[in-house]
Amino acid sequence: xxxxxxxxxxxxxxxxxxxxxxxxxxxxxxxxxxxxxxxxxxxxxxxxxxxxxxxxxxxxxxxxxxxxxxxxxxxxxxxxxxxxxxxxxxxxxxxxxxxxxxxxxxxxxxxxxxxxxxxxxxxxxxxxxxxxxxxxxxxxxxxxxxxxxxxxxxxxxxxxxxxxxxxxxxxxxxxxxxxxxxxxxxxxxxxxxxxxxxxxxxxxxxxxxxxxxxxxxxxxxxxxxxxxxxxxxxxxxxxxxxxxxxxxxxxxxxxxxxxxxxxxxxxxxxxxxxxxxxxxxxxxxxxxxxxxxxxxxxxxxxxxxxxx
Ligand code: GDP
Numbered sequence: 001x002x003x004x005x006x007x008x009x010x011x012x013x014x015x016x017x018x019x020x021x022x023x024x025x026x027x028x029x030x031x032x033x034x035x036x037x038x039x040x041x042x043x044x045x046x047x048x049x050x051x052x053x054x055x056x057x058x059x060x061x062x063x064x065x066x067x068x069x070x071x072x073x074x075x076x077x078x079x080x081x082x083x084x085x086x087x088x089x090x091x092x093x094x095x096x097x098x099x100x101x102x103x104x105x106x107x108x109x110x111x112x113x114x115x116x117x118x119x120x121x122x123x124x125x126x127x128x129x130x131x132x133x134x135x136x137x138x139x140x141x142x143x144x145x146x147x148x149x150x151x152x153x154x155x156x157x158x159x160x161x162x163x164x165x166x167x168x169x170x171x172x173x174x175x176x177x178x179x180x181x182x183x184x185x186x187x188x189x190x191x192x193x194x195x196x197x198x199x200x201x202x203x204x205x206x207x208x209x210x211x212x213x214x215x216x217x218x219x220x221x222x223x224x225x226x227x228x229x230x231x232x233x234x235x236x237x238x239x240x241x242x243x244x245x246x247x248x249x250x251x252x253x254x255x256x257x258x259x260x261x262x263x264x265x266x267x268x269x270x271x272x273x274x275x276x277x278x279x280x281x282x283x284x285x286x287x288x289x290x291x292x293x294x295x296x297x298x299x300x301x302x303x304x305x306x307x308x
Pocket of ligand 1: 006007008009010011012013035047192193194195197198199222223224225229230231232233234235287288289290
């Protein structure tokens, strides 16, 4: 089994590549749930949904979220009725959130709901939330503490960030199957996701980081940072807030202790030796994924390195 840890944007790109080159029944994805939010009374799990839609061939890869070709009639009407609609949800996407919310009301766990939705959408790879317990990524700004979605979507990640915390993480447990998957994996792939707000919450669930540190199987990461900036989104800004350098080296330091191999950008060749000195095998490659061919190529390179 190949196990991937992921958020929803850079991670989904590599997951799409992995699904194209690995037998999907041998692929297990552990998703961040720290971004989960309630909108209009509905439970939204943005990263799980992006990964599920990606693996179902439904994702809107242009936008990077939602379902391709979705319409927004419900949003428009919600707006007319005076609802706050800064978080855009397509009509078909809403059906997912309605289903998840109904199943929560029937006291089903997030892992069971995720399993039901992925099967209904014909996904053969396994998708697990990092935890069935509620963990909320909170971003502290000068104007107060806000959810990750408020920071990322509503505020377009403009506010200065003082700190990030994962409320509920300390008392949480990994979802059923998460630790077993890590312990039995042939290889673990740490996707090029935000190290602070996508991989960070996963590592904050007690037991997950320790399991990654203990396993013999190789743990291979791909950098989400090129030079001093993220390819998209606020990862560089949040790395600095957390006291790390905004670079692939900063990400490598963040993952030190469990990361064996790290794929960084060809442009970052000058810092490869310093990452190597942390005891992490480092290779330079084209890590930008714009086409499906890029995603497949990078997934193939990562897997070849992980399973050599
Ligand atoms: P989120 O849940 O939307 O924050 O999604 P992720 O954490 O999975 O993805 C965000 C990260 O993906 C950012 O830090 C980006 O720099 C990174 N990213 C986006 N596109 C690419 C790409 O083509 N290649 C790589 N290596 N990273 C990317």
